[in-house]
Amino acid sequence: SMEYQIHGESLKPILAREVRKSGADVLNRVVITNLVVKDGAVHGAYGFGLSDGTFYVISSRKTLVATGGASGLYRPNNEGLARHKMWYSPFNTGAGYAIGIRAGAEMTSFEHRFIALRTKDTIAPTGTLALGFGAPQVNSRGEEFMKLRWAESGGEGAPTPLRLEGPLREIAAGNGPCFMDTRHLNKSDLKRLYEAYLDMYPNTVLYWAANRIDLTTTPVEICGTEPYLVGGHCQAGYWVDVDRKTTLENLFAAGDVAGGAPYKFVSGCFAEGAIAARAAAREIRMESRKAAAPDPGKVSGESARTFSFRQTSRESSGRIAPDEAEARLQKIMDEYAGGIRTSYAMNEAGLLMAQEKLEELSGDLSRIHAEDPYALMQAHEVVDRVDVARVLVAHLLARKETRWPGFQTRQDFPGSDRRYEHFINSVVGDSGKIRIVHRSLEGAEIPWKDAGVPKEEPRLKRA
Incomplete structure (x- = not known):
């Protein structure tokens, strides 16, 4: 098998270009609030325009949810203006999960949360240090505790949850703080490390410079993030079959919002999108029916619910x-x-x-x-x-x-x-x-x- 380095910052522009070429209609700046459900089947979605407040009723024969997982459920590492300095995108609010939950879709493995081990304060990746530059975890005593106390589980190569549990136990035992030990790096290594972070987390390099941190003499302090729900790293999400079809008729899920298939990461999420799209297209070709029209009462009810937060008076008691x-x-x-x-x-x-x-x-x-x-x-x-x-x-x-x-x-x-x-x-x-x-x-x-x-x-x- 082969591994390919992915430059995440390039993914969205590439995908956007392909979407434009496909000729698909795109509704930008539209917030989806719920699914259109009739007789246990999904026939589209409701939403509103962020720019003009237009209420949308979108009809579809098949619907694919690919909105990612959920951040912002727990109090983050940093507060105030820095509260969104986190591992997972703050724009992934769990909306894809929520619309399915309210529609009665079966969900799986929400208890399998993901908590990232990151550099303290800047919340930058530690994998770059560990995998790219061979930096081991050390405690305040200088001990490589993963090798000492977690050897039977793989040491530095232990399963992901244990690489978080390791420093947590060191801190609880009075051996914290914990660090990624970079003191073995030379000037050439540092240059490559800075370039790697400048590509994806530039503020980390700025943080080191602003605090006069020399990584050849000072290790990088680490911490765990707040918990997230993600189907790609762990397995929280919709309960789906091999075609990524959910328990609701006409509804598919792919990527971080799809559950039960951990460690799929970027390539696996892309594969799920392709699997779901092909399955949905195959069903459309085999069926002659059109999307069912939503019940007018439900449309008016969802519209009222959607805009109810604008109707509350600012001066009303308890708002x-x-x-x-x-x-x-x-x-x-x-x-x-x-x-x-x-x-x-x-x-x-x-x-x-x-x-x-x-x-x-x-x-x-x-x-x-x-x-x-x-x-x-x-x-x-x-x-x-x-x-x-x-x-x-x-x-x-x-x-x-x-x-x-x-x-x-x-x-x-x-x-x-x-x-x-x-x-x-x-x-x-x-x-x-x-x-x-x-x-x-x-x-x-x-x-x-x-x-x-x-x-x-x-x-x-x-x-």
Whole structure:
């Protein structure tokens, strides 16, 4: 097999050029708010124009969701103006997940979160240092702890969750901070390293220069990011078949929004897009029916919901801004659902509190006031993130083991459990209640009592 270096900054211009050449109609600056669903099948999507506030009802025979994963669920490393200095794009708000969740699509593996090991403050890749320049992880004592304490798991080549868990345990043991050791680099190495970062993370080189950091004498401090949901690095997303078809008729998913296929990365996401597109085209050729017209009542209802945040009076008592709601969401997730504050660890009591507080927050979202179309988009982003967070917490509660240390650490269930060697899925019903579904690796549903979990999810006990 061969590996090819990908220059990510070039991907979007290349893709945009091909889209223009294809002759496809493109709706830029249109925010998708929900799917058009009739009789359990998807027939398009609703949205609004960010520039002019036009409400869109888009009809389609087949719909492909390729909107990426979800960031912004947890409180990030940096706050204030630097809050979007993060690993995953802040523009990936989980909207693709949310529209499927609200439509009743089955989701999988939300508990399999991804947390990136990055350079502190600038949140730049550490893989460049480790793979490209042979920099090992060291603690404050100068010990190469991955080689010392994680040799049986592969040392520096240990699975991704353990390369995060390693420094977390060093810090907990009083051996932090932790670093990528660059002190073996020479001037030629430094030049190549600076060039690599200037291509993708230029502010990292500026940070080193501004702080007079000489990498030949000073190692690079590292940290974990806040948790994300991504189907490409881990496996959170829609439950799909081999054609990337979801459990909703006419709806496909590809890339980070598609679940159950981890470690596909860029090339795998591209492959999924091609697989889904070919399958959708094949179905269209075989069918004669057109997209069903949406129910007029549902159209008016979705239009009212979409613009409801503009109708709330700014002076009305108790109105909140979108960023205030987002901050509340991130605080809940950070403190009770395994964020940076708890070194990503969690237990049932905390998760139940997160569940309760998210329900309260969900009920408060109708009080968001959007002053303009941009704020309206932000309001819908918060709604989407809260819907995704509710499902995430339900998944974290359902997996009563520690399957991926660092990514999914249950303090009350510290080891792995063979009874959980299967997928944990979920479906949200019309009432908004989340139903957990346990599926075998082959996809068959596992009876609840055989899944090694109680029949009823425990509720938070108040003193």
